[in-house]
Amino acid sequence: MALVTTAEVCDANPQLIVSGELRALQPIFQIYGRRQVFSGPVVTLKVFEDNVLIREFLEEKGNGRVLVVDGGGSLRCAILGGNPVVQAQNNGWAGIIVNGCVRDVDEINGCDIGVRALASHPVKANKKGIGEKHVPISIAGTRICDGEWLYADTDGIVFLDTQETGPGPKTSSHEMPETNGFEVLADLEKMKLNFEDFHYCIR
Numbered sequence: 001m002a003l004v005t006t007a008e009v010c011d012a013n014p015q016l017i018v019s020g021e022l023r024a025l026q027p028i029f030q031i032y033g034r035r036q037v038f039s040g041p042v043v044t045l046k047v048f049e050d051n052v053l054i055r056e057f058l059e060e061k062g063n064g065r066v067l068v069v070d071g072g073g074s075l076r077c078a079i080l081g082g083n084p085v086v087q088a089q090n091n092g093w094a095g096i097i098v099n100g101c102v103r104d105v106d107e108i109n110g111c112d113i114g115v116r117a118l119a120s121h122p123v124k125a126n127k128k129g130i131g132e133k134h135v136p137i138s139i140a141g142t143r144i145c146d147g148e149w150l151y152a153d154t155d156g157i158v159f160l161d162t163q164e165t166g167p168g169p170k171t172s173s174h175e176m177p178e179t180n181g182f183e184v185l186a187d188l189e190k191m192k193l194n195f196e197d198f199h200y201c202i203r
Helices: 006-012 014-019 052-058 082-090 105-109 195-201
Strands: 022-024 030-032 038-046 066-070 078-080 095-102 114-120 137-139 142-144 149-153 156-160
Touching: 006 014, 006 022, 006 149, 006 156, 014 022, 022 142, 030 105, 038 052, 038 095, 038 137, 052 066, 052 082, 066 137, 066 149, 078 114, 082 095, 082 105, 095 149
Parallel strands: 038 066, 066 095, 078 095, 095 114
Antiparallel strands: 022 156, 030 114, 038 149, 137 142, 149 156
16 A cells, blocks of 8 residues: 555546536645544534634544534634543544644644644634534535544545545445554555545555
């Protein structure tokens, strides 16, 4: 087995980029956490300067999932801090993507989990519990839906729309094992790098 990068995924699947089934986030995110390469089924959340629902999600068992939070791109406060990230690590989340800010950066960088955010900010968020779970979101013009697959490395972040691809059986995101990366056969031509190939080769 050999590690395949997000760049190789994009190079091998130009038709999926054109169709919109393979989408890359704009390069606006900073890398935090010890896990620089991660992947998993997406769970979406939409909030604005409020972190109550984020904490509620991360208190659940992650089972290798990735929480993708549309925080509206706010740079006025941090909606994710060190304590929830530690909890996410302990509960088996593969990663957290935040369209907003984080704080407690040193603590986050000590955690074995992948975290992406726009920036760091010392001011804490509100705690009103307002937001929407499991809804389609848009981050910097990229559509993201609950249940899609995310792959992240130091080159960037891509989303794969597995719900519309491949003849094989689908696996519930809640049944997926924890993963800290994605591995596929090195022979990209043989693999054809379709979504089901990734799906079955995730460890």
